[in-house]
Amino acid sequence: MIAFLGMGLLGSNFVKAMLQQGKTVQVWNRSSAKARALEAFGARAFDDVSAAVSGVERVHITLRDDASVDEVLEQALPGLQPGTLLIDHTTTSAEGALARTEAWKARGFRYLHAPVFMGPQNAFESTGYMLVSGDQDLIAELEPALAAMTGTVMNFGTTINRAAAIKLVGNAFLVAFTAGTADTLALGKALDVPLDDIFTLFNAWNPGAMLPARIKKLTGGTFDQPTWELVMARKDTQLFLDAARQGKRPLTVIPAVAAEMDRWIDKGHGHDDWTVIGKDAVS
Template sequence: MIAFLGMGLLGSNFVRALINKGNSVQVWNRTTSKATALEAYGAKAFADVTAAVKGASRVHITLKDDHTVDEVLAAAAPGLQPGAVIIDHTTTSADGAVQRTKDWKARGFTYLHAPVFMGPQNALESTGYMLVSGDQEVIATYTPVLAEMTGQVINFGDTAGKAAGMKLIGNSFLVSLTAGLADTLSLAKALNIPISDVTGLFGEWNPGNGLAARIKRMASGSYDSPSWELNMARKDTQLFIDAAAKADVPLAILPAIAKEMDQWIAKGHGQDDWTVIGKNSI
């Protein structure tokens, strides 16, 4: 028997996929109607979280944050059967994941943090990426069942909380990328260039292909053989800002990047490779 707590878009589709694979799943959600909606697919819904976990050898969680996870697990604890494993897919802090691993082990339970890079459709189709780290015996035991839920399980070694950290790193990139794309589309609007043309450009020229090389360049600590001088990158950044200002189109992050560039130029790095602005991150 499997229990699943948290019937948001991700959790509900995880449940549907598990049922499609022949599993019996007990579900709970703070808004009970979201749990009972899964009964149409064969789940057994509970209004009480303690009852929802009774008899379950595995308890999966997809909740909001550290506080919610701790609160829900505290409420569920009286119903947990001895030896139950708690598998938490919530995006949380690394410290929170470490503390929960320690605390639940002391109480006689296994807690495994397994955050994901998956959308709702991935959860339904069992595709995407699931991240784990910590006790390698535990991970070896549960990787087969986790692999059935996702396309790939990535093991980051025996450091508890590292999977949580890697999830945050990945999400920070997605947030930064989306904010950057928002400014890119704002610039296109200012220049009266259709989004379809922007899509076409990136379809032909995919800057994402250079991501690994860019990280390697930034991590090298060597910026004195530039492929794009910081002075020139700053000049172009001002062209972006001026074009947007002329069209009265707001920009979210490019002005902040310009300010950072100015600080590095003032330190004497204008002729270095523009990736020097990430030097303090290394």
């Protein structure tokens, strides 16, 4: 028997998938209506979180942040049996994941932080990516159950909070990527480029495929053999800024990039590869 705490978009679809697989699932949510809605699919809903975890083999958690995980687990403690497995899919700080692993071990429980790169539909379809690290014996024990929840379980080794850190790294890319995409679309608007033409460009030319090579370039430490000089990249960046201003489409990310380019040009790196602006981040 399984308990699932947190019936947001991700948690509720995880539960629906588990129920379809024939599992018995007890659910709880701070707003009880969201938990009660899962009864129509076969879940057992509880208003008391300690009752929801009573008698289960493992508890899955999808909450908001470190504070909510700590609060809810503390409230659940009276209902937990010794040896109950605690599996936390919440995106939290790396420090919090480490502290909880150690604190719950001291209380006689095994806690595994297993954040995900999955949307609600992925949770329902059991596709996507789940990240784990730490106790390899525990991971081996849980991997069949975790694999049933997701398409891929990625094991990042014995460092307890490495999965939490990797999740934050991935989310940082998603935030930067989305903000950069918004600037790209804003520039297109400013230049009166039809959206269909932008789709045509990126359907044919996939800059995302360059990411592994770009990471190698940034971390390689060699910037004196440029494929695009920083001064030329800065020139183009000014064209972006000027066009956006003329088209009354303010940009969010590009101005900060331009300022960083100027800083590196002032330091004498104008004729290095433009990726030198990332040198401090990886050195």
